[in-house]
Amino acid sequence: MAVRLSSTFVFRKLHQLTGIIPLGVFLLEHFYTNSKAMTGPADFNKAVGDLQSIPYIIFIEIGGIFVPLIYHAVYGLFITWEARPNNLAYPYPRNWFYTIQRLTGLILFFFIFFHVLNFRFGAIPWLNDRSVAHFPNEAFGIVSREFANPIIFVVYSVGILATVWHLANGLWLFLVDWGVVIGERAQRLTGYACIAFGLLLLAVGINAQVAFIRPGGLLGGILY
Amino acid sequence: MSAETKTEQQMQGLRNPPREVVLRVRRRERQDAEARWEEFAIPYRPNLNIISCLMEVRKNPVTRDGKKTTPPVWDMNCLEQVCGICTMVINGRVRQSCSALVDNLEPHKPITLEPMSKFPNVRDLVVDRSEMFDHLKRVKAWIEIDGSYDLGPGPRMTQDDVAERYAYSRCMTCGCCLEACPQYGDGNYIGPQAIAQVRYQNMHPSGKITRDDRLSAIMGDDGITNCGNAQNCVRACPMSIPLTKAIYEENRETVIYGLFGWLRK
Numbered sequence: 001m002a003v004r005l006s007s008t009f010v011f012r013k014l015h016q017l018t019g020i021i022p023l024g025v026f027l028l029e030h031f032y033t034n035s036k037a038m039t040g041p042a043d044f045n046k047a048v049g050d051l052q053s054i055p056y057i058i059f060i061e062i063g064g065i066f067v068p069l070i071y072h073a074v075y076g077l078f079i080t081w082e083a084r085p086n087n088l089a090y091p092y093p094r095n096w097f098y099t100i101q102r103l104t105g106l107i108l109f110f111f112i113f114f115h116v117l118n119f120r121f122g123a124i125p126w127l128n129d130r131s132v133a134h135f136p137n138e139a140f141g142i143v144s145r146e147f148a149n150p151i152i153f154v155v156y157s158v159g160i161l162a163t164v165w166h167l168a169n170g171l172w173l174f175l176v177d178w179g180v181v182i183g184e185r186a187q188r189l190t191g192y193a194c195i196a197f198g199l200l201l202l203a204v205g206i207n208a209q210v211a212f213i214r215p216g217g218l219l220g221g222i223l224y
Numbered sequence: 225m226s227a228e229t230k231t232e233q234q235m236q237g238l239r240n241p242p243r244e245v246v247l248r249v250r251r252r253e254r255q256d257a258e259a260r261w262e263e264f265a266i267p268y269r270p271n272l273n274i275i276s277c278l279m280e281v282r283k284n285p286v287t288r289d290g291k292k293t294t295p296p297v298w299d300m301n302c303l304e305q306v307c308g309i310c311t312m313v314i315n316g317r318v319r320q321s322c323s324a325l326v327d328n329l330e331p332h333k334p335i336t337l338e339p340m341s342k343f344p345n346v347r348d349l350v351v352d353r354s355e356m357f358d359h360l361k362r363v364k365a366w367i368e369i370d371g372s373y374d375l376g377p378g379p380r381m382t383q384d385d386v387a388e389r390y391a392y393s394r395c396m397t398c399g400c401c402l403e404a405c406p407q408y409g410d411g412n413y414i415g416p417q418a419i420a421q422v423r424y425q426n427m428h429p430s431g432k433i434t435r436d437d438r439l440s441a442i443m444g445d446d447g448i449t450n451c452g453n454a455q456n457c458v459r460a461c462p463m464s465i466p467l468t469k470a471i472y473e474e475n476r477e478t479v480i481y482g483l484f485g486w487l488r489k
Contacts, residue, residue, distance in 0.1 A: 003482040004440040012449035013483060083452065084406045089316045090456045098406060098454035173453055179476025182469060 015075045016177045018068040019170045026065055027167055031201065034208035038217045041140035049136035069112070076105045101169050104162040111159040119143065127152075144212040153213070160205040168198025238327055242268050245326055246288065246334040247277055249296050251348050259345070262296075263288040268331065274314060274321035275300050277335075278349075296337075298349040305462060308398025312349050313338040318403040320462055321349075340403045355411075356397050359418035363441040367431040379429035392424035392470060394463040401457035401467055413450035414442060416457040416467040423470035426477065436481065439474075443482050448474055 036047040054060060080102040087099050117123045119142070122131035128146060132139045147153045172194040175181040181190045211217035244265045252259045265288045266280040275298075282295040298321065300310040305323040314324050315336055329335055343351035369375060381389075401416045402408045408415045422438045425431035442448045448471065457467040 003436045003443065003478075003485050005482055006444045006447065008445040009443045009447055009449050009478070009482065013479075079452075082407065082412055082450075084409055086404070086406050086456070090404050090454075090459070092454075092456060092459055094453065094455040095406070098452050176453060176472050177449070177451075177475055179472055179474075179479050182472040182476065184466070184469065187468075187472075 011075060013178075015072060015079070016174050018072045019167070020174050022064045022068055023072060024167050024171065027163060027201075031204050031208060035204060035211070037140060037143075037208055037211040040215070041144075044140045045136050045138075048132060048139040052133055052136055073105075073109050073112070077109065080105055097169055101166065101173070104166040107158070107162040108166055111155070111162065114155075115159060118146075140212070147209070147212045153209075156209055157206065160209060161202065164198050164202045164205055168194045168201065171197065238270070238331065241270070242332045244268055245272065245277060245331055247281065248334045248336045249281075249348070250336070250338040251296060252339075252345055253347065255344060255346055262293060263334065264296075268326075270327065272326040274312075274324045274326070274335070274337065275303065275310060277326065278321070278337075296348045306396060308396035308462075311340060311398040311400060311403075313340060313403065318400045318460055320398065323462070340399055342403050342405075342409050343399060351399075353397070353399050356399060356402070356415075356417055359414050360397075360421060363414070363418050363422050363425075363438050364434055365418070365421040365425055365438075367425055367428055368434055369430065381427075381429065385427055388466070388469075389424055389427050391465055392420050392427075395420060395424075395465055396463060398462065400460040400462055404456035404460035405452075406454050406456065407450050407452040412446055414444075414446050414448070416451075416471060418442070419448055419451075419474050420465055420467050420470035423473050426474075435477070439478055439482055442474060443478050448478055451475075 033044075033047045033051065037044040051057070083099070083102050085099045085102075087095055114124070118128055119132045122129050122134070122142075128142060130138060130142050132142055135142070147156065172181075172187075172191055175190055176187060181187050207217040207219075214220065216222070245268050247264045247266070249262050249264065250259055251262050264281045264286075266277055272280075278296060278298055285293050285295040287293055298310065298312065300322065301307045302309075303322045305320045308320065310321045311318060312321050313336075314321060315329060318340060321337070326335070337349060339345045339349045340351050340353075343353050343355065346352050395417060397417065399417070405413070405415060407413045419442055422442055426435050426438060451471055455468050458465075461467055
């Protein structure tokens with residue numbers, strides 16, 4: 001006897017998977033590169049340049065980032081469209097997480113679209129017309145000039161917060177959706193672990209962001 | 225509070241009982257008619273449940289502002305929360321009306337009664353829940369034991385499995401889990417009720433024989449992947465069925481036998 005696979009089943013499983021691999025893994029790499037800003041512009045610019053010199057980078061970027069990202073974003077919109085939030089009648093934490101996961105997804109759809117046009121392509125003329133990827137030597141300057149504008153800085157802080165929430169909760173969702181974590185107690189413990197992971201990621205992300213306008217980041221280089 | 229004093233207090237009713245109980249009932253003449261609200265007031269007495277309130281209204285169906293109307297229609301049967309037919313949305317939350325005691329419902333405020341929103345509304349508080357039965361048929365929520373010869377006694381099960389299966393067997397198809405689910409509706413998701421029955425039958429050693437049929441049934445376009453993990457179902461379930469455990473166990477089965485099944489061919 002064989003089990004029939006529907007296209008919806010495969011699309012959903014792909015959506016769950018792409019959120020972790022490659023997108024979640026890429027976010028960790030992204031925060032790692034951002035954190036290079038803590039030890040100064042030269043280190044950050046070198047990290048950007050090194051990334052651009054990876055062999056087959058164009059294929060890695062398209063196949064490992066752009067295609068999964070567009071798939072996850074567009075299919076995520078379909079999933080969000082189906083939601084019927086009922087948080088006021090059933091105000092349980094997991095039900096709030098359900099709605100917030102969709103809300104952060106919507107925020108990220110617009111934030112990442114803006115972020116990629118802005119820094120990867122330098123295609124927002126009134127803000128920045130230089131691609132960070134094409135001008136690694138100016139990378140730190142391009143970013144710090146923009147972050148000097150408080151509105152842009154807040155937009156990026158909100159973007160980082162939404163991304164970290166979406167990934168930390170998404171990791172929990174992946175583990176339960178793929179039948180890795182099943183029981184109530186195991187899910188509660190995994191939930192705490194994901195919260196801890198999210199808080200750590202948030203600290204790293206915000207610290208790296210601050211490093212573009214304040215040398216050394218939040219703690220001013222005490223850690224170095 | 226000891227059990228004895230609690231019973232005594234329940235017998236006497238509330239310390240400051242209201243004079244009357246106000247019911248706001250969501251009404252609809254026919255399936256395609258406009259829905260409207262009607263308010264009724266009935267004299268308070270201790271230990272009223274929602275069904276006895278509706279029976280009181282039925283004796284003299286006059287709205288609170290004195291207008292004569294038809295008595296509200298609702299479903300009921302067992303009156304002890306084991307049949308599930310009297311399920312409705314009371315003060316915004318889905319539950320059985322037989323076990324909804326007025327004394328526990330803030331009786332000084334109007335009590336709202338609405339039909340469940342996820343099923344076709346037949347009239348007033350009555351809904352057509354046949355789609356749940358259709359789902360049970362689709363997932364083959366039974367075990368094939370008919371043969372042309374005596375199949376002998378059933379296989380043995382561990383006590384842990386028996387206990388877990390007993391929990392799933394308590395489902396009374398009331399629909400609370402589906403009403404509270406933010407994903408269920410308009411036929412886009414088969415829902416926790418049917419998935420728990422898949423778990424119930426797949427756990428059985430004889431039921432395992434037709435496991436793949438059941439997995440195929442919950443891996444369709446409206447299948448298990450449409451679960452949004454809001455976990456309202458397990459909280460809304462009046463029979464305390466571990467519905468989320470059933471869903472995640474079936475997530476594992478669909479991944480192992482469905483998604484990765486081709487690796488064993």
